[in-house]
Amino acid sequence: MSGPLLKVENLTKHYPLGTGFLKKTVPVIRAVEDVSFSVEAGETLCIVGESGCGKSTVARLLMRLVEPTGGRVLIDGTDIAGLKKDALRAWRRRMQMVFQDPYSSLNPRLTAERIITEPVENFERLSRKQRHALAADLLRKVGMWPEMMHRLPSELSGGQRQRLGIARALSLNPSLIIADEAVSALDVSVQAQILNLLLDLQQQMGIAFVFISHDLGVVEHIAHRVAVMYLGRIVELAPCEALFAKPVHPYTEALIAAAPVPDPTHLRLEATVEGEVPSPINPPTGCAFHPRCPLAVELCRTDVPPLVSTADGRLAACHMRAPATDIAAHLEHSLTGGQVS
Ligand SMILES: Nc1ncnc2c1ncn2[C@@H]1O[C@H](COP(=O)(O)OP(=O)(O)OP(=O)(O)O)[C@@H](O)[C@H]1O
Secondary structure, three states, rough: OOOOOOOEEEEEEEEEEEOOOHOOOOOOOEEEEEEEEEEEOOEEEEOOOOOOOOHHHHHHHHOOOOOOOOOOOOOOOEEEHHOOOOHHHHHHHHHHHHEOOOOOOOOOOOOHHHHHHHHHHHHOOOOOHHHHHHHHHHHHHOOHHHHHHHOHHOOOHHHHHHHHHHHHOOOOOOOOEEEEOOOOOOOOHHHHHHHHHHHHHOOOOHEEEEEEEOOHHHHHHOOOEEEEEOOOEEEEEHHHHHHHOOOOHHHHHHHHHHHHOOOOOOOOOOOOOOOOOOOOOOOOOOOOOOOOOOOEEEEEEEOOOEOOOOOOEEEOOOOOOOOOOOHHHHHHHHOOOOOOO
């Protein structure tokens, strides 16, 4: 296959606040702003950032659970917005989602067998025997006993319920799984088991993951590449090791400094950075991080920094640490006391 499995181009989602009276423009929540990234087959891209930065909205846009205000999502080069009936069904088989809360995302009235075979039965009729065999196989894949297929979600532990959610996602042999805070509701030791299960499944089945988390310990354990979001935008995108070893964006640096968790057994420390996240309704001008940034200069207050490639092959949006060549002269001018135009 040539090209990435998933390509996201300039994805934007604004939620209007109320309806416009007499066509008056209404204020919007800028949940996702001009987000672009790609995911290769078999790769794990983690999206990390503080609460409210737009991570879950990206997940919902990828799954077409909400419509974008702008931008495109391409699977194997095909724009999913243009897919009609059959192609849309085929695409839905390839992308599955695992949710944060294994308690509320599983139907409490269905047995484990019904829960995990339901996605397949949306596409084809299964005999009792086929359903049984499929459920047993999927349960084994996620490290559960086939006998558990007769249990209701309330008869399973939190970790088992999340395994069930993963088995359900695996049932259609997806190429890509979007996992939104998939281990956040679990105890630390169970988190590690589920993360290791996902890594094993990835190795065996070549599944790609978009893994959304606010927990840097989790991210460091499983990511190949990491996209750091701040107030709806990606501010840094880098290979995992490089990001943790030498963050470029001051926000990434602050996140990592606030949660120094290189040891995967300490998965629970949460990222916090000094100061409040500004409102996505009225974000700061220029770089949205400038009110909290120790490096901010006048240019940061006036111009949104573009996401540019740095010498070591990552992307960063920072006037100070990753100046775009065409604005480098502008920056030098402002640093040397010149007026920002
Ligand atoms: N359906 C909606 N209607 C209006 N605003 C929304 C909606 N969904 C999300 N938002 C807003 O969009 C912004 C991004 O929310 P989102 O849930 O994507 O962030 P997040 O990074 O996933 O946060 P968390 O980690 O707390 O889930 C927030 O300001 C949120 O209040």
